[in-house]
Ligand SMILES: [Zn+2]
């Protein structure tokens with residue numbers, strides 16, 4: 001069998017693995033690439049997926065970086081079944097629609113800009129109609145029940161403990177040469193999370209393990225410390241009369257933050273009467289789905305819900321769906337807690353809240369989830385002094401908090417502990433869903449702990465797997481390499497322009513004063529852009 005990596009190879013987004021066996025061709029996940037224009041261009045490059053030639057798709061969970069390209073494939077001719085758990089099916093119903101809405105809005109915005117420049121408009125990645133017609137192909141599966149989407153491919157979904165309905169997959173693929181057993185970890189949850197069960201242990205004695213490595217280079221702090229840090233962040237901004245902003249994935253992260261606020265409230269650690277806003281129509285709908293599927297939640301938590309100890313109904317909590325309500329939040333002065341999507345600040349209403357609050361001394365922005373490279377969220381976590389929002393530079397005066405203890409992903413030791421349960425001397429590991437540093441760190445530990453040297457494949461590479469054999473890597477034929485940037489030339493041109501600018505000074509001084517003011521303003525704007533760039537070095 002062969003596995004081609006369509007994404008999440010030395011990156012965290014765009015999860016999709018296309019598997020070709022003796023008698024089938026199918027995909028595991030079909031996620032969107034996120035984090036800057038270079039990565040996002042890959043979303044439009046879907047011809048290599050050859051959608052109409054895919055027999056079926058297995059989806060591990062509803063997050064957009066695992067599911068967001070499904071409508072694109074349907075648009076390109078995919079008509080097979082898409083398997084997922086019942087809860088994932090319910091979540092996809094709202095998430096793909098939301099994603100299509102974002103795609104349509106962004107294309108409309110870009111088209112208007114292009115048309116003003118005399119260029120042709122662009123098509124959205126997919127439309128609402130594509131998203132809606134995707135839903136007809138969804139088929140529910142249950143945890144721990146093996147099924148055969150096609151003969152020779154046996155699949156078992158097991159609870160990954162990452163978000164509602166999330167799974168890791170066990171595959172037994174029978175070909176004339178023998179049976180190859182593969183485990184795909186999907187996104188692995190953090191044990192002891194408030195809402196989710198701990199990740200299950202694989203039952204299959206795998207030949208190959210495709211292992212996520214998001215936090216391969218670090219451990220999370222414990223939950224109690226993180227709870228204290230969260231209280232500190234809220235106290236910091238509320239005592240200064242400012243707002244606390246939580247950029248959060250609408251699914252799971254928002255609900256976990258609500259649960260955390262609920263605990264703080266019960267412990268008397270939440271400022272009295274502070275308004276809390278969940279400002280995301282998607283999060284509101286997702287919260288409803290959480291309530292409807294207690295069977296997927298941590299037992300203690302669903303028991304709590306049953307007894308009326310409701311974390312989704314904290315005093316002062318308001319769910320905002322309409323645009324006017326969203327705008328009113330920032331028109332109301334004084335402290336408040338805003339939970340809004342997207343979690344990495346690359347889309348959605350959170351960007352408006354950042355625009356209104358980032359420049360305010362005393363405000364706080366609290367990150368509780370992973371921030372992919374190239375996203376605005378990552379820039380803030382890395383200490384950016386300015387952020388470009390809606391084509392405008394906004395100064396960062398708000399305090400940025402990063403709290404890892406609520407992560408939806410297993411930390412380094414937790415990943416290793418999970419691997420320990422299934423490791424054996426002949427197991428081969430392929431690291432996926434992680435950035436280079438995280439993968440290298442995890443790779444070293446896997447070697448020292450289990451004497452396994454993992455394979456770290458790149459985007460579009462194809463791996464050949466055969467029971468009992470090492471992974472064979474076939475480089476991508478098209479030779480996808482990162483762009484080569486001629487920095488020396490670019491710096492030289494910049495220096496030459498600076499020289500010309502200096503030489504022009506005597507003439508500038510001779511201009512009439514309205515022209516001088518105009519030139520001064522242009523130079524000031526250039527300097528602002530320059531500082532923005534320098535702050536990222
Ligand atoms: Zn996920």
Ligand SMILES: [Zn+2]
Pocket residue numbers: 012015063065066187433
């Ligand atoms: Zn993921």
